[in-house]
Amino acid sequence: MNIKNFLVMGLVIAIMTLAPLSAADDDVGMLDALDITPFDADTNVTIDGITFNVPKGYGEQKDIAKDDDTYSIGNSKITLSNHQYLNEDGDLLNLQVMFTGDKNLSADKLKSEDGMVKKTINGKEGMYSESDGVAMFIYVQDGKCAQVTADKDVISKVIV
Numbered sequence: 743m744n745i746k747n748f749l750v751m752g753l754v755i756a757i758m759t760l761a762p763l764s765a766a767d768d769d770v771g772m773l774d775a776l777d778i779t780p781f782d783a784d785t786n787v788t789i790d791g792i793t794f795n796v797p798k799g800y801g802e803q804k805d806i807a808k809d810d811d812t813y814s815i816g817n818s819k820i821t822l823s824n825h826q827y828l829n830e831d832g833d834l835l836n837l838q839v840m841f842t843g844d845k846n847l848s849a850d851k852l853k854s855e856d857g858m859v860k861k862t863i864n865g866k867e868g869m870y871s872e873s874d875g876v877a878m879f880i881y882v883q884d885g886k887c888a889q890v891t892a893d894k895d896v897i898s899k900v901i902v
Contacts, residue, residue, distance in 0.1 A: 773801055773830055780829065786902065790823050790839040792888050795902050800827040800835055818842050835900065836891040864901045 773780055778801035785796050790810070796802075808824040820842055827835040861870035861879070868881030877894040879901065880887060890900050 771830055772832060773828065776803065776828070777805075778803060778828060784899075787825070787837075789825055789837055790821075790841070790886060792839050792883050792886060793902055794837050794888075794890065794900050796827055796835065797829075797896060797899050799829045800833075801829075802827050833893050833896070834891070835893075835896060836889075837900070838889040838891075839886050840889070841886040863898050866901055 780799050780801035781796055783798050785798075786793050787796055787802075788794075803826045806826060808822065811822050811824075813820050813822060820840055823839045825837045827837075829835075856871070857873075858869040858871045858878075858880075861868065863870070863879055863881075866879075866881040866883065868879055870877065870879045872878075872894050875894055876891065877897045878889065878891045879897050880889045881901075882888070890897055892900060
């Protein structure tokens with residue numbers, strides 16, 4: 743599986759969702775301005791059968807959530823779900839679950855792209871990269887590819 747396609751798709755979605763941040767008024771908290779209610783405790787969320795832990799203080803940007811969107815890349819059809827969470831400091835947590843018709847997808851099929859290294863986080867083997875304090879971890883679970891993008895200190899709290 744070529745991670746580069748997933749990375750490009752994830753980057754495009756992340757950039758599209760950063761635009762609403764500029765709408766936040768300085769006199770109003772950012773989450774209030776965006777009508778986001780933060781979780782008051784760590785909260786498990788399930789996206790396409792994969793469970794993640796969203797840390798306390800993050801709230802979901804529900805108006806931009808994508809569930810089971812289908813895209814064609816070459817001869818492959820990819821189904822993508824994307825959920826984004828913000829905290830009051832503007833820290834972004836992006837959760838993606840992608841899958842194709844390949845039910846036999848496994849971690850050993852992930853290929854390193856542009857500085858990604860093999861890493862195991864909370865028992866999940868995958869590919870990890872970090873740049874300017876933002877980390878991305880891609881792993882396979884139940885034949886689906888999960889991608890977590892967040893502050894490097896948050897990644898290990900999200901993967902369960």
